[in-house]
Amino acid sequence: MKLTFLGTGTSMGVPVAGGFGPKNTSQDPRNQRYRCAAWIKTPQRSIVIDTGPEFRLQTLRAGIKRVDVLLITHEHTDHIAGLDDLRSFNYAQKKPIPVYTSEQTEEAIKHRFSYMFAPDKTPGSVDLDFRPFTETVSEGDCEITPLPVRHGKMTVMGFRINDISYITDVSSIPDETAKKIRGSKILVMSGLRWSPPHPTHFTIPEAVEVSQKLEVRQTYLIHMSPFVDHGEVSRQLPDRVKLAFDQLEVSV
Numbered sequence: 001m002k003l004t005f006l007g008t009g010t011s012m013g014v015p016v017a018g019g020f021g022p023k024n025t026s027q028d029p030r031n032q033r034y035r036c037a038a039w040i041k042t043p044q045r046s047i048v049i050d051t052g053p054e055f056r057l058q059t060l061r062a063g064i065k066r067v068d069v070l071l072i073t074h075e076h077t078d079h080i081a082g083l084d085d086l087r088s089f090n091y092a093q094k095k096p097i098p099v100y101t102s103e104q105t106e107e108a109i110k111h112r113f114s115y116m117f118a119p120d121k122t123p124g125s126v127d128l129d130f131r132p133f134t135e136t137v138s139e140g141d142c143e144i145t146p147l148p149v150r151h152g153k154m155t156v157m158g159f160r161i162n163d164i165s166y167i168t169d170v171s172s173i174p175d176e177t178a179k180k181i182r183g184s185k186i187l188v189m190s191g192l193r194w195s196p197p198h199p200t201h202f203t204i205p206e207a208v209e210v211s212q213k214l215e216v217r218q219t220y221l222i223h224m225s226p227f228v229d230h231g232e233v234s235r236q237l238p239d240r241v242k243l244a245f246d247q248l249e250v251s252v
């Protein structure tokens with residue numbers, strides 16, 4: 001299976017509109033970050049995690065031709081604002097797209113995008129099929145397991161897809177979830193910035209420490225702020241932890 005990082009930036013994207021951020025920004029293209037999303041491709045399934053504001057641009061850039069399954073981590077705007085751009089996939093695929101997320105996020109999406117779910121909705125609206133997701137489900141050649149984590153006071157859904165675990169916007173990991181992550185070949189986890197600590201996100205040093213406890217072979221960090229310079233921070237990380245960057249592809 002192949003994992004493609006569609007976006008690795010924090011909620012405002014990097015660089016930030018309006019100029020907030022470091023004064024002397026490096027020209028390293030790995031410091032240009034769309035909002036967080038990922039694409040997992042297996043022989044039988046094309047799975048997208050999150051549809052943020054750049055979703056359309058991300059699908060074009062990565063060459064995504066189908067979305068067989070959609071996984072949504074939570075209802076913050078940087079993770080769902082591009083939901084409407086699934087319409088073109090519905091047109092081509094001619095059936096609803098199965099969605100796995102938490103009940104809380106499903107409710108929030110139905111409220112925020114109520115026009116998609118109205119009984120008399122406009123023909124051509126996005127057609128989503130929310131499925132129950134409290135235990136492992138099978139989708140073709142993929143086993144998908146819920147990995148709920150804490151994002152401050154909120155619960156965010158993470159996902160283990162075969163040997164890849166993906167958790168974002170995380171500030172603590174319940175023991176039950178940690179057990180399910182153990183043994184993954186790849187862990188994708190958010191690490192906002194080097195310092196100071198943040199109430200709803202792990203810092204990079206916190207994420208490095210947590211990844212060691214989870215005993216995974218390789219960790220990739222995402223959801224990084226404009227103050228994370230790829231080259232500079234990468235030099236300070238152990239081999240088993242890397243900063244992801246947009247368009248990075250990893251085969252498992």
Ligand SMILES: [Zn+2]
Pocket residue numbers: 010011036076078079169223
């Ligand atoms: Zn976020």
Ligand SMILES: [Zn+2]
Pocket residue numbers: 074076151169
């Ligand atoms: Zn969030």
